[in-house]
Amino acid sequence: MINTLGAWASSWLQAGFLEEIPEITPIPIPGLQELSGKLLGWAKWTLMLAGVLGLMICGGMMILGRRNRSSTAVDGAVGIPWVIGGLTVGAIATFVVGVALPD
Template sequence: MQGPGIPDFDDPAPIAPPTKLADAASTLIGWMKWGGLIGAVGALVAAGIMMAVGRRNRNNMAVEGAMALPWVVGGLALILGATSIVGWLI
């Protein structure tokens, strides 16, 4: 339902680009996902180190390391579920 004076446009389904462009896009997205996963592993290791080092006499560092864990897990969820989220929104 469109209001007066608003043109009625259809919503076409996404169409894959030509083969070479689709391959390049898939490669780029794969690299970004790989980089994100490597970054997340590094962040988990860094949070663990902060928690281990901050165990004695540096409890603020341990707290900061523990507070980083939900952010890292949230980032991982976004990285791994990005295509599903975009597909759901479309």
């Protein structure tokens, strides 16, 4: 299967079909560049607020579940990596998009 796929891709490259794809540079839509910056700023602020609230809620669950409600404490502790993971994805989003779609 892989050999067949490799042979197919090789034949396309040798035929020159993939060389005809032009390089396209992104051009902002007139009037939307300022709005998109504002929307991204709001999204970043919302992500920061959600991260702080998420960590505070996880900490509160751990505090409240300390005595006689250990499952609540465990749920709070398990939520911390999810909050940090979400913050990490939000923080590297522009980098990932920039690598996937270079100028």
